[in-house]
Each structure stands twice: as C-alpha cells, then as structure tokens.
Amino acid sequence: MEQRKLVVLGIPWDIDTEGLREYMSKFGELEDCIVMKERSTGRSRGFGYVTFASVDDAKEVLSSEHILGNRTLEVKVATPKEEMRAPVKKVTRIFVARIPQSVTEATFRSHFEKYGEITDLYMPKDQGSKMHRGIGFITFASADSVENLMSETHELGGSAVVVDRATPKDDDFKPIGRMPLPPPTQGGYGAYNAYISAATRYAALGAPTLYDQPGPIYGRGDPSRRTSKKIFVGRLPPEATSDDLRQYFGRFGRILDVYVPRDPKRTGHRGFGFVTFAEDGVADRVSRRSHEICGHQVR
Template sequence: MEASFSTSVYVGNLHYDIDSRYLAELFEYAGIVEDSKVICNRNTGQSRGFGFVTMSSVAEAERAAEMFHRYEVYGRRLTVHKAAPRSSRVETPRRRSWHRFGIYVGNLPWQVDDSWLEELFSEHGDVFDARIVYERRGGTWRSRGFGFVTMAREEETYDAVYALNKQILEGRTLLVEVAKERPRRGFY
C-alpha cells in the first residue's frame, strides 16, 4: 500500500465482525476505495477494532471522514478521521515509562477492552498504550473496571483528561486523571 497518507482515513470503534472487504464496500459511498485494511491481532487473527481506508483522492478522504464519523454500524458509532501523515507521527518506542504521560481511567464499563480504551483516547492524540487491568476470578479473567492510557505528548494527556473526565460511557461516569507514580516496592 504505497498510496499517500493524505488520502487515508483512520476508522475506529469497528465491530469485531467487520472485515476489510466490508469496510471497502461501505466507504465506496464516499468515492473510489483504493485499499482497506482492518488491523488484526497477529497472534489470534481477531480484529483489533480499527482499520484504515485509502481513497483515490484527498477530497474523497475528506468526504469519507465527514460522512462516516459517528456513523452507526452494528450498533457501534464509528470514529473516522484523516490519518496523520507518517512525517507528523512521533517516532518513539511503544514501551515507555507508564507514568510519563500516563492517565488513570476508572469506573469503566465491564465490556470495555484495550482496543475500545485506545479508540476512546485516540480522538485526543496519539495513544502509545491502552491497557485494562484484569483479575482472575473462578478460572476466568475479568476487568477490574479501570485501566491506564499512555499518550504521546504531555498536552495530549491533559486534553484527554479534560475532555473525558466525568463523561458518560455505557451509563457509567468515567473518572479520568493524570496517573500518579506509585512508590517502588522492594528492599532498601
């Protein structure tokens, strides 16, 4: 896929049953689709809940973003925006100290998973990592109702906290705040 990123759109909050072909057929309503790709987990092959569509022109990409942002498919509202050009992305390793630009997200609905959390915060900047905290109960893993998100830049961290704190998600009021560094445990 060597097409210009200026003709690509990011599509998030996809239902896990949507594949690349379905995505292409949907976006044909906005113009000519050059390519579409639903991003999948390398190990399981399951959709990660987001993808990219490359349109044949910048105007069609803009039309697609306008037409399909907040468009409902299979009960989920899509998040669609023009994909950032590679040159504007921050080239930083994914493994960063969690607290550098970390955000604590509490009172999450039980069905929220890592990709949903990532999608929620991606509207406010580049997300390096998004993790739900799980616990094992009775032989199964279950969300503890909170997680952590790491943003690329400090200003994006504060923007996300300001925008999402006390917002309602699936009937629950989110608690979103800058994560505090926990004191190190160990021997002195």
C-alpha cells in the same frame, strides 16, 4: 499520501475487510482497505484503515456521519505510525510498594544498590506514627540499572515487593485529601507522596478489582480533587497493546502519553495501563462511559 488515508474506529466486530471496503466504496475509489485483526485469534480489533484515490472523496467521508451495522463509526485522518509511537524513555527511577514495616531505609538501600549507583532514595513516612508508608522511590545514576532489576523479582523483609518504573511527571499528580507533602529537602518526590499516583495505588493495594468500585481516591469523588488529564484503564485483555489504547482513546482527544506496565515475571503486561490526554476535562468525560478494547470490556 496527504489526507487520503483515514483510520476508521468503532467498526462492529463482525465486519471484516470486505465489509468495510463495500461500505467505503460508496464514497469513491479505494486504493487500500483493511480491518486490523489480532494475530493470535484472527478476531477484529475494532478499527481499520481506508485509502482513497481522491483527496476530495476522503474529505467527504470525514465530513459525513457513518453508521455500519449497529455502530456509529468515527473516521479521522490516519496518523503516521512513527508519530503515534510513544518515544522510548530512558528511565532511571523506580517505585517500590508493599514494603514490610520491618524494612529500614538502610535495608532498602542495601538491596537495590547492588544494581548500580543510587543518586537518591526516599521512603515516605506517616506524619503521625513516623513509620514508613510501605512505598519507596530510588533514582539510579544509570538507566541500565533499572532495566536489569526489572527483569527480576524482589523480596524485602521476607516478603515479595512490587517494583515498577517511576515515569509520571510532577504536574500530572496532585496531593489528595489531608496528606501533607514532605519538605523540599527530602528529594523532590512530593508529587508521589501518600499513594497519590494510580500506579502506586495499584501496586500498594493489590489486584485491579480494587478499581471496580472506585471511590474519591480514584478520581470519581469530589471533582475538585480529580486529575483531569490522566485515566487508569483496568482489566486489559492480554493481547491489548499501548497502540490499541492510543488508537481507541485517541477518538476522544489528543493523547500525550500511553503507559502499559510490563509484568517482570512473564511476557506481557500487568492487565492495566494509563492514558494521558493533552486537554483538561477529557479524562473526566471518558471515565463516565463504558469502553471495549480488543472485544473486551475494560474498566
């Protein structure tokens, strides 16, 4: 289809397919036009697709500025779905948070080894008290072990713990503040140490509202301490998908990865997600703006 199919972002919520068709028809003959809607409510999702009969007409649209209703539209060449969809990764590692202090490494191992062979286990310890920090990481020999345990809830020391897949790359996370990294002999989890990933922060500390007034640990303090490629997106509406995040934030820069953790207790996600951009600095710019996804303000 060459460059005749375009994606239109930022469509006002009250504009339907016919409204978009009427506007885009000014630039040439259309073969197809659609504003995407939510399946459950029928509401607009704020973006759509138009396919022009002529490549030249499509190029004219790409080179022009567009204002529809009270919004400025962003128009780009549509990316094939198979390219936009993040590849399915076979995850063999989990992180566990909210671990009670009474839980020992032996107890930690005993609970999870019933799901399969464990090849590595690490519980970060506080350098001063030598007590563990309430989180731990386990690597299994098989990804099936992770899939099986993620379908269940888990208790350690009489308390419910939070379990999620550990998929971030080491170079996406940097140590924050004065918290030292463990020696290399401790399993190579330095990138996860001391709650440095936003995912671990969330799981260890609780509800998404903790991100409503983010401090330095969430990337809005000292610029030298920021992780400039990854953003945390909180208060996601239940109907939002990873494709919605990819579509929306794709207007700001090329996206390497989108991750929306699933809720093991019920169908759906946990109300937050992560977006990793390809270029440095994009995340910092994005974090300074307000954003709406599926008609809801997100954090």
